[in-house]
Amino acid sequence: MPHGDLKHTAIHEAGHFVTTYRLFPDLYPGHVSIIRDDEEGSLGHHLSGESPEWMFAKRDGVVQPERVEDWIVMLYAGVAAQLQFEPATGATGGSNDDELAAGYMSKWLGVADQSRAEVEARLRQLAAAVVKKHWTEIEAVAEELLHHPRLDGEEGQMVADIAAGQEGCTREGLERFRAMKAARCDEGKQLDAHSA
Numbered sequence: 001m002p003h004g005d006l007k008h009t010a011i012h013e014a015g016h017f018v019t020t021y022r023l024f025p026d027l028y029p030g031h032v033s034i035i036r037d038d039e040e041g042s043l044g045h046h047l048s049g050e051s052p053e054w055m056f057a058k059r060d061g062v063v064q065p066e067r068v069e070d071w072i073v074m075l076y077a078g079v080a081a082q083l084q085f086e087p088a089t090g091a092t093g094g095s096n097d098d099e100l101a102a103g104y105m106s107k108w109l110g111v112a113d114q115s116r117a118e119v120e121a122r123l124r125q126l127a128a129a130v131v132k133k134h135w136t137e138i139e140a141v142a143e144e145l146l147h148h149p150r151l152d153g154e155e156g157q158m159v160a161d162i163a164a165g166q167e168g169c170t171r172e173g174l175e176r177f178r179a180m181k182a183a184r185c186d187e188g189k190q191l192d193a194h195s196a
């Protein structure tokens with residue numbers, strides 16, 4: 001995707017993020033960002049951590065095929081969100097996602113190369129459906145990213161919850177959370193200054 005197109009990047013990353021949140025509420029939320037990461041060669045990251053594979057693929061040490069499928073759905077959700085946003089563009093920018101998805105299909109699901117297209121088509125459809133279902137949340141997270149290019153997982157989840165109309169989740173609550181976080185960091189800096 002063209003590098004200047006931040007809105008598309010935001011929609012793409014928000015697609016990954018909200019899908020992760022809704023399909024894997026048990027996972028550490030990481031963060032969501034539209035800041036260019038040259039080292040990784042990608043425009044944004046939705047999850048932190050080195051290799052989350054064991055977290056999503058297994059439960060009690062046993063591979064859970066439906067969780068692997070959901071993870072692949074999450075990978076397809078970036079491009080699916082772009083297509084939902086602007087069907088005419090023919091979204092690009094998911095080549096890394098596609099590569100990962102193909103790898104997980106063979107590694108965790110044992111999908112042979114010749115049947116991959118079929119599985120891929122089914123999971124892409126699922127991704128489109130999940131994106132559609134949570135579209136308001138994805139749009140809200142994307143909009144937030146345009147003002148705060150890097151959101152903590154908790155912040156991102158709050159934005160999604162507010163957009164989903166979850167009871168007790170408000171913009172004021174989000175701002176309070178941010179203020180609290182900022183205050184905590186200031187305290188840390190003061191402690192550092194003391195010990196220096």
Ligand SMILES: [Zn+2]
Pocket residue numbers: 012016075078079093094097
């Ligand atoms: Zn992606």
